[in-house]
Amino acid sequence: MTKLLCPSMMCADFSNLKEDTQKLDQAGIDIFHMDFMDGRFVPNFGMGLQDFELVRSVTEKPLDVHLMIEEPSKYVEKFADLGADIIYIHPEADQQVTRTLDTIHQKGKKAGIAINPGTSVEMIQELLPLVDYVMVMTVNPGFAGQKYLAYTDPKIEKLVALSKTYEYKVMVDGAISPEKVEQLSKKGVTGFILGTSALFGKTESYEEILMQLRK
Template identity: 90%
Template sequence: MTKLLCPSMMCADFSNLKKATQELDQAGIDIFHMDFMDGRFVPNFGMGLQDFELVRSVTDKLVDVHLMIQEPSKYVEKFADLGADIIYIHPEADQQPARTLDMIRQKGKKAGIAINPGTSVEMIQGLLPLVDYVMVMTVNPGFAGQKYLEYTDPKIEKLVALSKEYKFEVMVDGAISPEKVEQLSKVGVTGFVLGTSALFGKTGTYKEILMKLRV
């Protein structure tokens, strides 16, 4: 099964983000993953619009935005117009998530939901016909370098089963190590957001690391 390998650009070298983006592009990544936070939905701030514009300007690969913000509908048009290919919202942060997902698709973009570790499948099942991607947070969102939460595994397995009916890709984000890529791809997970557990700050070139993860 094809694995979608998605570097979390929040973990990249910000002293030369352009060079990091170019190197990852040439190494063969699938989707650039970009986190945006408002300090309210999660207690942190992520990347800025200028960072997104820079990454978008130097790659033809897919770029996603993960909106960890309250009222994400207010920003859908902005990111769609800047060239995001996939836009993730948190249903927990939106009064009308179905309407927001429809707005994303109306802009010609792929719609995704990201769900926190404590959010059940039952809570979001009604949205599954409206999405192209479901990203399970395997840490509490907001900070890099946390420990993988094993209790999310049954939820991932449920969503993989549902993905066959509703035709969406299952993604995971949070402390995704090489071992987790191997384990979860066997379960049926398609996409992996890679940060400091598997990609950044590791020995070897990006290309070498990605080749090992694809095996």
């Protein structure tokens, strides 16, 4: 099974964002992952629209947008128009989540849901036929550098099993180390959001790291 390796651009070198994006692109990443936060749904602020536009301007690779914000429905069209390929929303943050997922599809984009550690599969099961990606948060969202929450593993296994019926891809985000990539890909996870645990701030080049992770 092909692994999707997706750098979390919140962890990139912001003093050289253009150059860092080009290096990641050339190293062979699959999807650029971009976090947007409003300080309300999660207690932090993420990237800005200008960062998104810069990354979009220097790569042809797919870009995903992870909207960790209240009322994501207000922003999905904006990000679709800016060139996002995949848009993740949190069902916990949207009053009309099925309508928002429909809007994403109407804009010709892939729709994803991101699920907080405390949200059960049962709470989102009705949405599974409507999405292309399900991203399980394996830390509490909002900050890089946290510890992996092992209690999310049974939820990942359930979602992998259900993906055979509904045909979405299972992604994981939060403290994803090389060991976690190996363990979780064996369980059937397709995509890995990579931050400081596996990709950024290392002595090896991006090419070397990605080659190791693909093994």
